[in-house]
Amino acid sequence: MKKRVAVLGSTGSIGTQTLDVISKHPDKFEVEVLTANNSVDLLIEQCRKYQPNVVVIANKDKYQTLRDGLEDLPIKVYAGSEAIAQVVEMGTVDVVLTAMVGFAGLLPTINAIKAGKPIALANKETLVVAGDIITSIAAENKVPILPVDSEHSAIFQCLAGEFQNPIEKIYLTASGGPFRGKSKDFLAGVTPEQALNHPNWDMGNKITIDSATLMNKGLEVIEAKWLFGLEADQIDVIVHPQSIIHSIVQFTDSSMKAQMGLPDMRLPIQYALTYPERFEADFPRFNFLEYPNLTFEQPDMDSFKNLSIAYKALKQGGNMPCIINAANEIVVEAFLNNKVGFVQMSDVIEETMVKASFVQKPSFDDYMASDNEARMIALSIING
Structure with missing residues (x-):
């Protein structure tokens, strides 16, 4: 069938x-x-x-x-x-x-x-x-x-056969985007055209901008909490510029599993559609000798505030992740239309978090209302 x-x-x-x-x-x-x-x-x-x-x-x-x-x-x-x-x-x-x-x-x-x-x-x-x-x-x-996200698919694949074993920590890998290592002064002058030029992944405009600001990784942290039943302190982000290791699971005995491969979204898409089977595929194969150095570093959450904003929203809980998501969708669209600067996107999201109504235990209707309210607040901040 x-x-x-x-x-x-x-x-x-x-x-x-x-x-x-x-x-x-x-x-x-x-x-x-x-x-x-x-x-x-x-x-x-x-x-x-x-x-x-x-x-x-x-x-x-x-x-x-x-x-x-x-x-x-x-x-x-x-x-x-x-x-x-x-x-x-x-x-x-x-x-x-x-x-x-x-x-x-x-x-x-x-x-x-x-x-x-x-x-x-x-x-x-x-x-x-x-x-x-x-x-x-x-x-x-x-x-x-x-x-289907490559990072969450990687965690899911690492957990195959391990679902009864408790997770100590997961590591979501990030490429660092096109501006890895750049200063705040540099980021202040970034254009949409520069931000849309991702070094490793071919994605749509919104996700590409989110990757450049590290909001994409912040949203993935929140998503991982729900997918795998984790707390914020069990989810770490590490920058891995080569995008070969897609994420890592660490178990309570200190053993770690990583899922590796060339950056190609068709692999996690196919795995989600065929699970629990693996179908043959003609995707390019990874060659260790072509990547003699795989490197890792801490994300710069001072220059790229969106990642710390996402952690803050996750820890606060309630409707706060909904609020930052709505504000982020507004600021990304504004940035793409040259109505707000690259660095200012984080400022607008933070201000929206302060001004929006917080609900500790939201219903579906609360989420709908929070999304609408946060969008209106973010727009009003951008438009002055």
Whole structure:
């Protein structure tokens, strides 16, 4: 039986690489649902190639273009975020890969879990915003959440056969981004074009900027807490510029396991879709002799404040991770549009943390309200 996959965010970096993985295993997978936010031309192209049963464009203004572009095909065409949250519940979907960017991925993921669909999770914001709710619903519905982020996939792979053994600590590795070792003075003049030039990974704009500010790693710290049931002091970040060791688990007997490989997101994507099996792949192979030196260093949390901000939010708990996530989405968009400087992004997030309403034990409605409030506060700070 082929596994029928819903790819949420199919036109983004993770989405397109997911479709590449699926195309290499046509006897194992078929595309059931494709969704995108705005990229209607690429979405039409993907539909023609992969022939999904259903396609959804979040931007309702693009609906007619999508429908016209697929009028000769028997594909059901819908529009709007509500439709995305509904199609994941379809009985013909076997697994949902969530590659939507940001807060928008939360509701579709919740609906998919409630419908009993295994989740291949590439949308880290889902667990950052509402990790307590997501993990609780997943446990109630006995639904696995399989991480797609390379670092969390690495931890998950290291834990295979070890799930009964307590973790002492995990180490999430970070490339350090394009500005590793740079001073605050240098960072003050960084442009969006410079920040989008990542040394190792090919990612979408938002995640690439988050990587440059180390917010991406901060969000991964929060995500790791929920995925693996850890406390903040059990999660360390180490800078590893070569991006060969993707993360490390240390057990209570002091033994450590690391998952290694060339930086290629298709590997963790494929592992999430095929787990617990490993399928053959034509990905490039790592050669130790080509990397005679693997180096490690501490992250500079003074120059790159976003990582310390994320740790602070994790320790405070409640809706604070939701607040920093919302503020971060606003400042990244503002930075890409040259409305705020690279260093000022952290300042806006910190100020939003102070001004936003804190809720110790938030409900789903609290999270929705916190997201909206934090966005409005961050925008008001940016606009003066």
